[in-house]
Amino acid sequence: MELLEGELEQIEKETEAILQHHGTERQELIPVIQEVQDRLGYLPLPAMEQIAAALKIPEVDVYSVATFYNQFRLNPPGKHQVKVCMGTACHMLGGHIILDSFERRLEIKEGETTPDREFSLERVACVGCCALAPVVVVDEKVEAKVSPIRVDGILLTFEIEKKEQEKEKEKENQKEGGQEE
C-alpha cells in the first residue's frame, strides 16, 4: 500500500517512541506491535522493518506474528469501513456473493484498502442480527438483506457524498481566492 505524504515520517517517529518506551528485548515484540497498531490504526511495513531492526530479529518473524493474530491489520483502515458478515446465516443466504460484489466494485480483496483510502473491506463473523441476513456493516450502520444491487447503491451514496464535499470545498476555495484579490 502506497504511503501518503508525510506518513513515513510519522510512522518512524511513532515507532521509535514506542520502542523507546518498551525497550528492545525480544519478548516486547507483541506489546510493541500492539501499540503501533493502536496509535497508527494498522501495522505498516516500514514499522515492522524498524521493529525487527531494533529487536534484532528477522523481519519475517515480525511479519509472521502480525499475520498469525487476526487482531492485527496490515492495511490502513479506510475512511469507510465495510464489514461483510460471513456467519452461517449470512453465508447461506449469499454473503460470499456480497463480498464478491464489493471486491469487484472496489477493485480490492477482503482485508485490503482502496488506494485513495476511502474504503476498507473485511469479512467478519456473525454480527448478531441473523434474521436480517445477508448483513453488511458500513461504518457501524447495519445494512439488511443486502443484494449485489444494494452494494452498488451503498457505494453510490458515498460517491455522491464525496463529490458534493469536493464541490463545497471548491466553492470555499473560490470564495477565499476572491476575497484575497
Ligand code: FES
Ligand atoms: S450470520 Fe450474519 S448476522 Fe448472524
